[in-house]
Amino acid sequence: MTLTKNGRHIFNEVPKGYPVPGRTTVYDGSQSIDLENVPLNGGFLIKTLDLAVDPYLRSMMDQVSNSHVTPFQLGEPLVNYGIGLVLRSEYSEAKPGDHVYGLIPFQEYSVLRNFENQIERMRVLKNDVGLPWSVYLGAAGMPGQTSYMAWKAYAKAKPGDVAFITSGAGTVGSLVIQLAKRDGLKVISCASSEEKLEYLSSLGADVTYNYRTTSAREVLEKEGPIDIYWDNVGGETLEAALDNASTGARFLESGMMSGYNEQHLPIRNLFKLIGMQVTMQGFLVWSLVDQYRDEFYREFVPLLANGDIKYREDITQGLETVGEVLLDVQRGKNFGKGIIHLADG
Amino acid sequence: MTLTKNGRHIFNEVPKGYPVPGRTTVYDGSQSIDLENVPLNGGFLIKTLDLAVDPYLRSMMDQVSNSHVTPFQLGEPLVNYGIGLVLRSEYSEAKPGDHVYGLIPFQEYSVLRNFENQIERMRVLKNDVGLPWSVYLGAAGMPGQTSYMAWKAYAKAKPGDVAFITSGAGTVGSLVIQLAKRDGLKVISCASSEEKLEYLSSLGADVTYNYRTTSAREVLEKEGPIDIYWDNVGGETLEAALDNASTGARFLESGMMSGYNEQHLPIRNLFKLIGMQVTMQGFLVWSLVDQYRDEFYREFVPLLANGDIKYREDITQGLETVGEVLLDVQRGKNFGKGIIHLADG
Known part of the structure; x- marks a missing residue:
């Protein structure tokens, strides 16, 4: 033995x-x-x-x-x-x-x-x-599936739509930026350093800002309203997104990072989703995998291998x-x- | 003249x-x-x-x-x-x-x-x-259209589902109760007096409570989890609904009455919608009217006239x-x- x-x-x-x-x-x-x-x-x-x-x-x-x-x-x-x-x-x-x-x-x-x-x-x-x-x-695993499958299922992206994507330098966010650009959208995204913002731009993001020094609200008031919000953070950024949502906007609730390590901030303006007819979709990738797995390996993973989608x-x-x-x-x-x-x- | x-x-x-x-x-x-x-x-x-x-x-x-x-x-x-x-x-x-x-x-x-x-x-x-x-x-006008059209568009009701409907004695709520019962659901609803609670029961509501004396949380913990929430009130009742949502629940955000005359209460547990994969749908009836008007007059209004649906x-x-x-x-x-x-x- x-x-x-x-x-x-x-x-x-x-x-x-x-x-x-x-x-x-x-x-x-x-x-x-x-x-x-x-x-x-x-x-x-x-x-x-x-x-x-x-x-x-x-x-x-x-x-x-x-x-x-x-x-x-x-x-x-x-x-x-x-x-x-x-x-x-x-x-x-x-x-x-x-x-x-x-x-x-x-x-x-x-x-x-x-x-x-x-x-x-x-x-x-x-x-x-x-x-x-x-x-x-x-990119070819669970985070990639999260991006690809939820975007397919819930974003209802139309060319010319404006998408706001938080945690843009994360695996999920960086892939969503590229999916949004492939669908012909204007993309607003954020990260925590100049180096990461350059990366977001290299992925095609049209507007980038450093969330440690600039408020989402300020950026969205100038660059919005937004048709799609990919939420990885929750909290005040979600409030700013609600205040800058277009009619019929889709909010893909992927995560609320801001509350994982500290108390979740209460959302003060949720009632805005009625007037703007927002669909707020909470999701976990596991419920989408059965439906989209084959398509994911067939359509998306080859794009990672040939460099069309970066990671x-x-x-x-x-x-x-x-x-x-x-x-x-x-x-x-x-x-x-x-x-x-x-x-x- | x-x-x-x-x-x-x-x-x-x-x-x-x-x-x-x-x-x-x-x-x-x-x-x-x-x-x-x-x-x-x-x-x-x-x-x-x-x-x-x-x-x-x-x-x-x-x-x-x-x-x-x-x-x-x-x-x-x-x-x-x-x-x-x-x-x-x-x-x-x-x-x-x-x-x-x-x-x-x-x-x-x-x-x-x-x-x-x-x-x-x-x-x-x-x-x-x-x-x-x-x-x-x-019942045959805008409130009736709100109930009928949004229920058709967003409830995704399945027989056996549990629906929680606030403001049950209001025109919208009372019609939604009856639509839910016609679809074979268990219905939890609330109102502000004994007389109104009797009315809810007469419409078919399975569980009723007086929201002035009983907390939604207490009722939902016993009678939930809920698959559909028709929200007319927002605030703490919405928080209780989030804490008692089933996986994949649909929240139809029709109104947030609790915040119309006082400050809207912030929602402290919105992150729950991710884990439970809740769809929260803000809507205004005006966006549904074009699609559902003919069906509404053809299918629903006659039920009011012949007494199958009460108002x-x-x-x-x-x-x-x-x-x-x-x-x-x-x-x-x-x-x-x-x-x-x-x-x-």
Whole structure:
């Protein structure tokens, strides 16, 4: 019996505000695994190659369930979308050597059976287009699906419409900017640094501003009214969007980042949605995946591979770094999709 | 030249909270009109028979325009939906003796030309089904259209769904209750007195409560979660509905009465709509009328005439009473559609 170290990154304490590296979550190198003999019980053993760090992970630290999100368990590894290389398998659909995509614990090796009862089954990735595997965690993964599927389902974009897209330098926002431009829209977007604003412009955004120094209200009063609002932040920015909505505007409520680490700001002017006949659509990508998955892989992923749609990754090495990356993603310090790289394969 | 007195009810002062009879609006009996000789200029002269008093009139007292509502002008008569009898006409589509329906100034006689540039043209009422004319201001008029058209367009009702309908004893709410029951839903509704609650039950509501003594939150926690929320009130009731929404719930934002006369309460839990994937639809009936008008007169109005769908009217005599009725409607003191009756015809 040969034991191999199986490092993990564990959820240690419910945070009050922003997650604190080394306290909210901690690295644990005490575990090991017998890769040759660990029982699979109809499942399969994977070596974790890459793990995604997404903004929504903060909401899984609050111990509140909803229809699709299960809170992290204290003392257990974090869980999120990852890429695994199958080492051994008793499951007919996953062979050794396959690359699989799905929800994976934050540890180096895992025996998975989540083809049975997960909201989204583990999938074997074909990757015909030859993208780096990690891209299947970002632009070709859940964030990319969020952008593509919700835009298709809810934006009702017409050429000449004005779209306001927050968190434009994030994976979701940066892809939505490009989808909006491909549909012939005027795009207003924002980010937190000059470097990121230049990136937004390079993606085609027509109007950009630094949200740390400029108010959304000021920009929208000049450049609006807006027909589409892709909301990643909530709070005062959402109020400014309501006050500058055109008749029949569509608000795609993708996230309310401003309230994840602090109290959600109450929305004082929600009644505006009646007079302006706004449709405010809350959504989770998981409800759209069944309908749009095939179209996503057929229509969208090739555009990433051939460079027609751009993406960025912000890759960090090793499970020890997870705490810092979690915090960076909440503070908007990362620039590109937050990826923890564990191993090549 | 014979002059006839032409009494009016005038918008006199922008109210701070609830409208004050005799101050916010005043009766004015100083005007007269020469019915035989007043120039029509291509329009038509009407004698006003009935005028509607709706909750939304409060929002027209605030001097804020939106896409479909023009604020009342100080010193000018209020304007709302009314029934007129055509006395003289230079307009081809309205003959003397016709009954017309549309936006009419709060005065006894008016020369109208609003077939030209109004958001909704004056219509000649056929009334094949023989309803009292005043019903075309309530259940067969704009409030009825609001209920029928928005329910058709946005409720996505499925048998077994749970619908929560506020202001259930109002014209809109009482009709929505009956539409929901006809679609096979469980209905939760509320009103402000025992007498009104009995009325809600007689319309088929399964669960009723007095909103002056019982909190929506308490009722919804027991009887929810809710699939459809017909919102007439906003505020804390909307917060309770968000906290008790089922996945994919539809919120039909028809009004936010709680904020018309006092400050709108900020909504503290709007982020709930993301996790529960709620669609929040702000709407104004005017945008639905073109699509659903024919269906409304064909499918819905006959149900009012044959008694399959019930309605109530709260009729007051004479333009002098407008101020009191305006206030009653804001306070929920009326029981049935608020109608000012001026003349038979």
